[in-house]
Amino acid sequence: MKIGELYRRNVYGVIGTLVFHILLFSAFLLADVDIKGNVKEEAILIEFPEELLEPEIAEPETQEENTDQPNSEQNTNTRTNIASNRSATENTTNSTDEFFDDDYLKEVEAAKQLVSNVNNNLAKETVDLSDIEMPVETTEGMDRDSIKNVIYAGESNIVYYLENRYHLSLPVPVYLSQGGGTVIVDIVVNRQGQVVNAEPREDRSIRDKQLFAYAKEAAIRTLFNSDNSAPSRQKGTIQYTFVAQ
Template structure:
């Protein structure tokens, strides 16, 4: 008997323990079913699961009346403008014409001054280039030049300045004098002074001649004439001179 009581007591304790462990789950299940039942009631669903649907009735009249359409004339009505609109239009036309005339006048003044000056300068530049390109290319080695010689003269009497009319030639080469000095000044169409740097060997021959640039000279051809004349120049031989002695020859051209 006591053993049975102990058994039942242990069984009750076990159920109580299980109940305590699952009380929240049981309560949650009950609450869920209560809410589900309430939802069925609100949605008007019966216990069997049949949904009650309300019938929607739409009544159509036997004859649908057509909308009345006012007859409009297919011909376009002439646009009637008031005197005020006509005045505004005339004012706008006058304003546009005035603005156009002012713009044209300003453009004409611009073209008459700045643009035309630039255009004239550009045309002159093109003309100068075309004239330069149209010049016949001359082989300088074929050009004949008069030559100033000092044959039979006393070396002490020879000067380094040679005059040919209004033009002159001056050379600078220490302790040397010319034997043959070509004169190119008569070939020039334009004028100016050209200096040619030269190198002379001990035998008196010019081994190098380079004309210095001179921006004041317009006829660039005279630079080539001066350089060719310098390269043809012959000085006296001097075994004591440097192997490549530096000097210069200055040519003054007078415009023809």
């Protein structure tokens, strides 16, 4: 009886005590309190779905597109550089043209014209010297002993050397050329007195090369006396002194 009465009197206290201990135990479980009273915070774990954790595999086509992109950029840069170079070249040309004045450009054109004229003259065919008329020195009616091998024509002269022979007809070309100078021609004469070969000697001091052609033509036209006792091919020389006109 005493136990029952005691229970009835303290039932609410017992229930309150039980509830308090339950709550306290639950708090210990949640807070994980150690013996010293320190609270340990538990790490919060967040789980992700497995689909999100799987790494994505890049497709080959995407890599090829990324690889081709630098080439496209290089091609674009190359075209840009070419266009810039062309523009710079055009600007330089225009600046050069503006730099020179009209007088300078006229001189350049005149020089070009002069070069063109010289080239045209050099391209022309050699003049046919056989059609050129030359004064002729003859010994017709003269005594053989009075004939000299030196012929004077004003400031010029012609001198020939052919042993025991004298001229019958000697053309004088010394006033045909614009330039001046002395040309020596080696000749070969037959027994009939005809010049069968004539070769001017080279002389670099003579600027007017036409002198050599005139001298050779005059030597070929020269006629000496015939001599059956002379060598069949007698050698000699004729020297022409040209006067500049």
